[in-house]
Amino acid sequence: MLRTPGKPDSKGVFHVWPGMSIQEALDAAAAHPEHKTVKVHEGTYRPQQHGQAMIWLNSQHEGITLLAEGEVILTAENPEIADSSLASYPSVVNHVVYFGDGISRSTVIRGFKITGANHYVTRSENPVIQPPVDLPRLRVKSFIYYADGGGIKTWGRCYPTIDRCEIYGNYVSPCAGAISIENCGYTDNALLIVNCIFRNNSSQITGSAIDLFGPGNRAEIRNCLFVGNVANRGINFFTFPKPGINENHGSGALTVFNGSHVTVDRCTFTGNYNGIDDAGTGSTYTDSIFWNNNASGGIARGKRYEMDVRNAQKVSNCYLGGDTIHDLRGTLGKNNVVDAPDPEFDSEYRPTNRLYANVGYRPVGSAGNHKTHDARLTDQHGNPFSSSQLFGKPWVINFIFTACPSICPAVTQNLVQVHRSTNSEQVEFVTITVDPENDTSSALLTYAKKMGADHENWKFLTGERDEIWQLCKKNFRLPVAEGAESKHGIIAHSSKVLLFQSDGSLNNAYEGTSQEDMSKLKNDLQGLLPQPDKNGDGYSAHITVPNNFDQTKGWIESRQANQIASKDEIDAPINFKFNDQQQQSGLDFRHHIVDCAGKYYKAAHYDHGSGIAVADIDGDDLLDVYMVSQFGPSGLYRNLGKGKFADITKTAGVAAQESISVTASFADIDNDGDPDLYLTNTLSPNKLFLNKGDGTFEDASKNSGIDYNEHSSAAVFFDYNNDGLLDLFLCVVGEFTTDELAEVEGTVESHPIAGPVPKYRVAFKDAFAGHLKPERLRSSRLFQNTGQGKFKDVTEALGLIDKGWSGAAVPVDFNRDGFQDLYVLNMQGPDSFWENQAGKKFINKSRELFPLTPWGAMGAKSFDHNNDGHMDLYITDMHSDMSRIVEPTEEKKKALWAAEKWGDRYLNDGGKRILGNAFYKNNGSGAFKEMSDALNMENFWPWGLSVGDLNADGWQDAFVASSMNYPLRYGINTALINNNGKGFKDAEFILGLEPRKDGILTTPWFQLNASGDDRDHHHARGQAGKLLVVGSKGSRSSAIFDLDNDGDLDIITNEFGDVPQVLLSDLSTGSQPINYIKIKLKGAKSNRDALGARVTVTSGSLTQTQVHDGQSGYLSQSSIPLYFGLGKMEKIDTIEVNWPSGAQTKLSRDLKINGTFEIIESASSK
């Protein structure tokens, strides 16, 4: 074989071996009319003379493919000829590789290691690497032309393909350690840098790896890794003494100057001195990772950053994290993840953290690994084929041979039909012959024409038999072998057709002879094509569930009209409104769900939602709010006054985002004067956060005794033994989850969750049959507070063994013996009533006092509805409404159909039940009368309720958070206004609580990749591209309190899968002045919160009684001052407090209204 680089081998390839000149081979290929492939064999190649570059390609070299075979190192270093007195020793060239004007993407450099540049600069034109170009911007070469670009320099109309190169250890002054891109304004095209690694390059000023200097440069950078590159190693002598571009924080691994732009896709930047600084306009950054670009070594004073982007066209699905400033200018937009967690790179910088499964760089067969070189293939027109031509499009591949007497012609014909149905610009079809000796390029062209194939766009490839058979069997896993019976020239091979996605991963396989399969191929191919972004939000379609949403919401309008028309039936004041001010409030919390309530929906207890707790955590007399999220971080918001909040979750230390959370309770557990926080979770330890007094919390879960790990729900703090310490009754639902752990996939991109998230336990598909399976029952727990934040489980000791499916419980003292009893709800069966025997035992008196209870009880509150001094009990029944789909017109009926639909076997309660809400009116002598229908307290899909005097008229009203979400229709919340103790009136429409703000009743629920991993999802059928599934909004829990201290009561809701409603009342600004009093209790012998205290306020003929139990709403406990509206009364006669300790306080003098009383327990009663 001839081994001079000036002559090609029999296949037309120019070979270069160590000791020979690559440039000679390049020039020979340039001169050759036909052969344009130069292969450089394993070894290290150094410049043999000083000059601008070691090798150069200019317009005469256009179309050459320069390949590395084995590990080929091109270095700027030649110690033998370098001047050791120079700082640039031992490098002897400005650039290792130079690409000049007149180069297109057909000029390819692939597989090289390029290193050794060390800011050597010469302007000598010997040899001439760039012939003169008579274009305005290319007549003169600047200092930058000579000095920038240690590894590779590109200049002018220069757009080569740089593939699978590792460019490392180059240092340049001023800029562009690895690649300098200087198009000088000629940006009709962009060079392609793909599958490359940029490692430990550095620069004096900008662009430690890649630099696009000056206006008018472009680059496309795909699947590249940038690690350890350091910019700003020295002063910026252009602008000295001013620091120059990005004054404070310095430059990055990629620098884009004003007037230039880049496309960066699926790249990883990590461990560089800054990530990207882009002062250009119109760049796009997608699907990339920026992690901890916190390297040192540069002289900029400010903190390191990940991205500094001034004016990009799009930054989307990028993940930024690490000990840096992530989004330096705050320009990246919501489609990215900041504060992203550690990708946990392996040794080749693949992220092992599954969050990063679809983003960032992946190695594709490193430079210098001679086992993974590309097969050399030529198409039917004699052009070399490079697999980089397939990058970014879906492609179809199969194998044939033209002399086939069997099924190849049929397969080709089938594919011709499929090809005709596609847009050839958007897909690539590739057919490779397994008989290359006979199937030359021209034979393939003849064949393609004969078959009617589009031979301009469809590639029929030939090459070397060994390489092709290797490709077929080992790479594509399709068999090929010599034909049977030694029939000469017959080759047995697979008739399968493979479809690959644009990222190079296999999508599916099809039988080439099957019409059905070809039809499927056609459809699947369509699905992989870019879908029109009809909504302008990146989704190819929105799917609203239920799909008749718009047609059916007319019922809301008619209900609104009817309710408003009936206003006159309401005697109580209703001339005020609530206004949702969430957007202005700063309460920007978003509740997130697990996939069992969304993408992989199943009817299970995950859809019960999460709580909201309210307390003044920092003693500033403003009530702060803790919002629980099911998935992702919960949020603590400090009330700043005037209706504004600030997110203090991180500093407070209560995000708890590693758990699937359910309820929150504020209570002063250690009696030190500030509210502590207890958070309950599903199958991770519950959390106790002790308040340090300054609005920050200490995680005291571990040794507390109440880090109970089960399917926990409501946590009721109450003092069962009257020892002055708050004990805990923890409701435990029951086992509704399997052992299977899964990651949440469905989170909507525009509502990303920052930071680490846990896996969650997938629910049983028959979760709501759990009450029929003894092995799934769980006992709720009673914990005695033993002081200093420690608790002891006394469930068995006190006989409180309750195995109902309990989401909630209320402490009550119906028998007025001074000991708190417990009404424990059962959401799938009869409720229980546990009577406290002097703090020593609990006995079950359920059926004695409450012979019939709501079957599906979900929430409860005890309050005095008619001001007779006796505490009544309102239970909301959610589950009885779930036996079938119920039309809006039927909602008020007690769930009469449930018995018929479910039957005694499912209800499993001995036939005795109430199906629907219950209101137990306490007649004072130990008996109750169920009056929910009579008092108009039935509603639909209720979770729980908050009670408060919304119109300040002296009668307690109720806000019942009610709803379901995806996949069911919208359901309204209910506001029950107390009509002077004679019953309740629906007023949610009158008060502006419904319909919701701007009439928006739906919210994004989850998203799907209908052309990719999710194509088997039932919503993806017949769809393609990225889908957004949209579901109904719905409230779960609520809290009523005076949020803005204007004297009237406001409402906050925790919405399932959405942001809260912050409903501010305008009652206090109305024409009628309001009268009220707020009472804050401080126990001394009693527990500090005075939970269990009974307060009676008398003003004239109006006597009101409230028990301070902290039960603020569904799945919630709060520490809120008691609010008494006084109606028209302008003075208070007496306030009487019966403390849990037994002490009594009676106040009758100087009782000013319209403010807050703090009443402190003392031994004396007056």
Add this chain to the structure above:
Amino acid sequence: MELLKSSNRPHQNSRNFRAVAIFSVLFSSCHQEPEALIKIPDPLEIKVVGREFYWHFLYPGPDQLLGTDDDFSVSKDLYVPVGYTMKLLITSDDYIYFFRVPDFDLREVAIPDLTHEIQFFPDHAGVSKLEVDPMCSAWTLHKDGSMGNIHILSENEFKNWQAKQLPAR
């Protein structure tokens, strides 16, 4: 050109098929259980591996767990019991194949390094064909036109067959 990576497709939804009776094969009912019969787990997981143009089936052993030391394997013909949910875990050791049982409308692609799961519920005893994966010009392969058969046996017959596959104790 390189095969970069294969994307994992999600599990197929379970398909409950009612087997179409092809050949009704009558077996005498057996009242006495032979010795060493082992319980059939439900669902019954069987690993189906394409290798050298035939299928090879791996069954769980007496511990009823697939992937443990007591698993046993057979080649070419698949045996399944009536009345149990079958979970076939389809993969390949060398090439891409199609696993197809037209009578049950089963079709799944077998790809090296990936496993795809399909389910079906045979409720009739009988025998069905494992369809040949076509190959161009491969006339000597699968001369009888099939890659093997799937035998649906009654519960007792399956237990007997299973017992015969296990190593003698």
